[in-house]
Amino acid sequence: MYVGYILLVILVGTQAYIHAASSDTVLAYRPHPTLAFEMRVEEGFHPPIYPEEDPYLADPVLPSLLKRLLPASILSQVQADLTRLGKDLITDVRPLAPLIQPATLIQYDQFGRRVDQLRTSEGWRKLEEMATREGYVAIGHRRDYGQFSRVYQFAKAMTMTGDYHVIMCPFGMTDGAARIIELFGTEKMKKEVYPRLISSDPGFAYLSGQWMTEKTGGSDVSQTETTATRVADRSDDLGPAYELNGFKWFSSAAEGNVTVALARTGSVSDGSRGLSLFLIPLRLPAFPTPLSNGIRLHRLKNKIGTWGVPTAEISLDTTRGWLIGPLNEGIKTIAPVLNLTRVHAAVHCIGSLQRCLSIARSYSMVRHVKSQTTLLQDLPLHVANLASITLLYRALTCMTFSAISLLGRSELRIATDSEEVRLRLMTPMIKAYAAHKTPFAIEEAMAALGGLGYMEEVGIGRLLRDCLVEKIWEGTINVLSLDLMRAAREDAIEKFVEWASSIVKSASKIESVQYHVASLDEFIRRLSSMFESGRTVDLAPRLLMMIFGSITAGVCLLEHAVWSHNSAEATVFIDLESFKRWMMEGEIQKAVHDFEDVMKDPMGKSSMDKAFVYGITERSKL
Numbered sequence: 001m002y003v004g005y006i007l008l009v010i011l012v013g014t015q016a017y018i019h020a021a022s023s024d025t026v027l028a029y030r031p032h033p034t035l036a037f038e039m040r041v042e043e044g045f046h047p048p049i050y051p052e053e054d055p056y057l058a059d060p061v062l063p064s065l066l067k068r069l070l071p072a073s074i075l076s077q078v079q080a081d082l083t084r085l086g087k088d089l090i091t092d093v094r095p096l097a098p099l100i101q102p103a104t105l106i107q108y109d110q111f112g113r114r115v116d117q118l119r120t121s122e123g124w125r126k127l128e129e130m131a132t133r134e135g136y137v138a139i140g141h142r143r144d145y146g147q148f149s150r151v152y153q154f155a156k157a158m159t160m161t162g163d164y165h166v167i168m169c170p171f172g173m174t175d176g177a178a179r180i181i182e183l184f185g186t187e188k189m190k191k192e193v194y195p196r197l198i199s200s201d202p203g204f205a206y207l208s209g210q211w212m213t214e215k216t217g218g219s220d221v222s223q224t225e226t227t228a229t230r231v232a233d234r235s236d237d238l239g240p241a242y243e244l245n246g247f248k249w250f251s252s253a254a255e256g257n258v259t260v261a262l263a264r265t266g267s268v269s270d271g272s273r274g275l276s277l278f279l280i281p282l283r284l285p286a287f288p289t290p291l292s293n294g295i296r297l298h299r300l301k302n303k304i305g306t307w308g309v310p311t312a313e314i315s316l317d318t319t320r321g322w323l324i325g326p327l328n329e330g331i332k333t334i335a336p337v338l339n340l341t342r343v344h345a346a347v348h349c350i351g352s353l354q355r356c357l358s359i360a361r362s363y364s365m366v367r368h369v370k371s372q373t374t375l376l377q378d379l380p381l382h383v384a385n386l387a388s389i390t391l392l393y394r395a396l397t398c399m400t401f402s403a404i405s406l407l408g409r410s411e412l413r414i415a416t417d418s419e420e421v422r423l424r425l426m427t428p429m430i431k432a433y434a435a436h437k438t439p440f441a442i443e444e445a446m447a448a449l450g451g452l453g454y455m456e457e458v459g460i461g462r463l464l465r466d467c468l469v470e471k472i473w474e475g476t477i478n479v480l481s482l483d484l485m486r487a488a489r490e491d492a493i494e495k496f497v498e499w500a501s502s503i504v505k506s507a508s509k510i511e512s513v514q515y516h517v518a519s520l521d522e523f524i525r526r527l528s529s530m531f532e533s534g535r536t537v538d539l540a541p542r543l544l545m546m547i548f549g550s551i552t553a554g555v556c557l558l559e560h561a562v563w564s565h566n567s568a569e570a571t572v573f574i575d576l577e578s579f580k581r582w583m584m585e586g587e588i589q590k591a592v593h594d595f596e597d598v599m600k601d602p603m604g605k606s607s608m609d610k611a612f613v614y615g616i617t618e619r620s621k622l
């Protein structure tokens with residue numbers, strides 16, 4: 001009887017299995033007998049469509065920052081342009097997104113001839129044309145607004161970021177190339193190339209790349225393999241002529257007309273002191289398209305983001321180039337490009353965050369939850385997330401624009417010594433700090449839309465992918481923190497502290513923030529000694545960069561709040577609250593704590609790190 005029962009179970013079980021395994025039975029669709037109708041996607045509840053916010057006017061802090069940083073007469077013109085731009089972004093630029101695709105490379109034609117045709121997408125070409133017309137590079141160089149031209153240029157670039165798909169890459173490099181030609185170029189370069197690099201006429205303008213990275217390394221270019229040898233000048237040369245041979249491993253703006261490239265003119269043992277900088281024509285009338293001048297596109301990089309930007313592996317074979325700046329001082333000559341692209345990179349981070357925040361804010365105004373009774377904007381738990389993203393956005397934006405206004409002064413040679421030092425310190429920091437902080441905040445903005453946020457069409461995914469590159473190009477975070485240490489030499493930090501202390505003093509009459517001002521002041525006072533004690537410690541640079549970044553953000557938020565208070569701005573309570581929250585959220589405390597923790601026993605930490613990462617045997621070797 002018992003055995004019989006077991007047999008029955010097996011029998012029934014097997015039958016059920018066979019039944020289920022028959023795909024007909026499982027997959028065939030049968031209408032449910034009791035449902036009166038079938039629900040189609042067009043029926044029933046519809047997720048709300050969120051409104052498009054004005055990219056400039058709805059920005060939480062940029063309009064008020066510009067009001068502080070620009071004189072009234074310039075402000076009104078800039079505001080008018082940015083308001084017009086905001087509308088154009090929504091109607092003309094945003095719809096181009098589906099047309100922006102990775103570039104393709106056709107290396108050979110049907111006759112087996114090498115052609116190296118680079119085809120960028122229709123959307124990308126349109127974006128480049130529009131960015132040129134907007135004066136993406138031109139505004140900063142024409143200097144119609146004197147020292148304020150950079151603030152205007154970057155405010156515009158930042159507002160464009162969300163819809164311009166990393167146009168900052170080729171345009172930022174073009175900005176940098178223009179600057180070095182202005183500083184170090186030959187007369188012919190200044191006459192024939194500079195006006196084109198800074199042009200806002202798409203038919204006349206040139207784009208420039210920047211070729212530093214080789215297979216031997218991007219952080220450290222001392223092992224550069226590309227060589228340059230002097231050849232006889234021709235009448236069409238724009239400077240001392242050289243022939244370059246080698247391979248460049250990451251070359252964005254491969255669609256450009258010119259590039260600036262490092263190549264070896266000294267011996268290998270000279271390391272980076274044997275490198276010089278060259279201007280190379282890619283697609284100039286004299287070096288006709290498709291690519292010539294001995295340049296071959298070996299491959300396009302298959303990148304996880306920055307899809308519009310063509311980044312190529314490029315070989316140079318007796319490629320003609322013209323020396324820019326002194327021989328064997330290529331690293332020094334190219335520094336202004338890096339300084340500028342780092343600012344562009346920081347602006348790219350905050351502009352991306354701005355767009356994601358705007359989407360999350362819009363959505364919270366239309367999406368109901370809790371049995372459709374409550375808008376997200378009325379849920380404190382949800383709004384708290386948006387508030388902390390907003391705080392970070394304000395902090396990064398105040399800090400970045402503080403550096404940008406110094407840049408404008410520096411270029412006009414009206415910056416004081418102390419301002420020059422501050423700009424030097426802030427340039428690597430704003431890029432590294434923004435690159436470090438932004439992706440996490442973008443992820444939070446994405447999650448604020450729930451499943452919708454994960455949908456490609458919304459655009460947050462793309463912005464996240466794109467801004468991840470900021471942790472790598474133009475210097476990784478660690479490499480930039482080493483650069484910060486170089487900038488922090490001599491009395492640089494003391495000069496920064498002097499400025500920061502003056503901001504703190506200027507807040508002495510604002511009762512409501514005194515507690516937090518005193519706490520900021522204490523951290524500022526310790527800055528010099530922390531840099532001093534970390535100077536020879538391997539682990540210190542990144543920790544110091546975080547301290548310097550978080551303190552600078554606090555100072556810049558305070559500076560803005562004091563202005564807002566003194567000029568009785570309508571936003572004053574938000575501006576004061578931003579500063580207070582930055583102090584309360586404990587960014588600075590945490591950074592200082594991390595540093596102190598490591599400084600107790602940095603060698604011990606390093607050896608434990610090794611065991612942690614590579615296993616117990618590594619520790620015993622130490």
Ligand SMILES: Cc1cc2nc3c(=O)[nH]c(=O)nc-3n(C[C@H](O)[C@H](O)[C@H](O)COP(=O)(O)OP(=O)(O)OC[C@H]3O[C@@H](n4cnc5c(N)ncnc54)[C@H](O)[C@@H]3O)c2cc1C
Nearest residue numbers: 210211212213217218219250251252472473474475476478
């Ligand atoms: C999409 C994209 C586009 C790019 N476009 C260009 C371009 O147009 N032109 C161009 O020249 N380059 C370009 N690059 C290259 C980029 O600048 C380099 O990838 C970057 O500088 C890092 O160099 P690397 O790849 O050789 O990495 P490495 O230098 O090998 O770095 C690897 C790791 O080592 C760390 N590291 C290196 N040195 C140190 C150190 N001393 N201390 C501590 N840590 C260290 C780095 O932080 C990093 O984490 C591009 C890169 C990408 C991803």
Ligand SMILES: *[C@@H]1O[C@H](CO)[C@@H](O)[C@H](O)[C@H]1NC(C)=O
Nearest residue numbers: 203204205255256257283285
């Ligand atoms: C610059 O290069 C592009 C190719 O990317 C080309 O279409 C354009 O005509 C060139 N511009 C000039 C002024 O030569």
Ligand SMILES: *[C@@H]1O[C@H](CO)[C@@H](O)[C@H](O)[C@H]1NC(C)=O
Nearest residue numbers: 335336339410423424425427
């Ligand atoms: C630009 O970079 C170089 C080297 O990193 C530095 O010496 C120079 O002072 C920088 N300029 C600014 C304004 O940061």
